[in-house]
Amino acid sequence: MNSWKTLTLCIIAYSFVACSAKKNVTLPNNSSQSISASNSGNKKAPATTTYAKSSSTQQYINKYKQVAIDEMHRTGIPASITLAQAIFESSSGNSDLATSANNHFGIKCTSDWQGPTYHKDDDRPNECFRKYPHAEGSFRDHSEFLKRPRYAGLFKLERTDYQGWANGLKTAGYATNPQYGPKLIEVIERYELYKFDKSASKDPVASSGDRGSLYFEQKPVNEEGKIASKSTQSDNEEVVPAGFYRVKAGDTLYGIAKKFNTKVENIVTWNNLESYSIAVGQLLKISK
Structure with a gap:
């Protein structure tokens, strides 16, 4: 009788241990699968993915989209191209050039630049970059920079042809990165920046034509400091x-x-x- 009880208890104990062992094996596997899913495991990201759709980039777009649209109506440069270049060149406003010099497009000093400068290592040590008092000045100077003869062919393209503009900038020598055009296109399509190229025009913005200075639009004001008609x-x-x-x-x-x-x-x-x-x-x- 005691032997039967002992045998019965052994069977019950074995079953309990087996179930517990099975659970202990299952949980780590599930946990491992969960981690793999969140970290993408060994799966490779799509080849076209170069930017994560981040909130900081979206905030950057919201902040400067109107500046890009205004410049588009003033000069004809698609707002999508301006924003994509700014996002790419300045890391959405977080680069050293953007935070220290308000330079959102990586534009270097040229012989006709008369404004402040900022020096940092780039392709060569201690290179000279243009410095602006505010980001808007950088956006405006970017438009003026693209008016140079080497980019003249771009202005024959439709304003909505962001792909032509992106690839054309690389062909004209704006950047040395062979993937510069595709990278701009990726940013434009990921954040749907092409929608801004169809924005209606507001009152035309007058150009001072003062190249090489610190750009910012000037509006007439009255004695109280308000915009005057x-x-x-x-x-x-x-x-x-x-x-x-x-x-x-x-x-x-x-x-x-x-x-x-x-x-x-x-x-x-x-x-x-x-x-x-x-x-x-x-x-x-x-x-x-």
């Missing part, structure tokens, strides 16, 4: 008090500072400016 602007030249200067069309802070032998930072401080943007008709203090 054309009807409120006076054609008469006023007498400006000593030590002050009335901003004219085409003026930049850099140009004004150079004209009056002072520094841009001084003008910003003396006038409590929150940014480096100035407006036509604005009265600036240019000396202590």
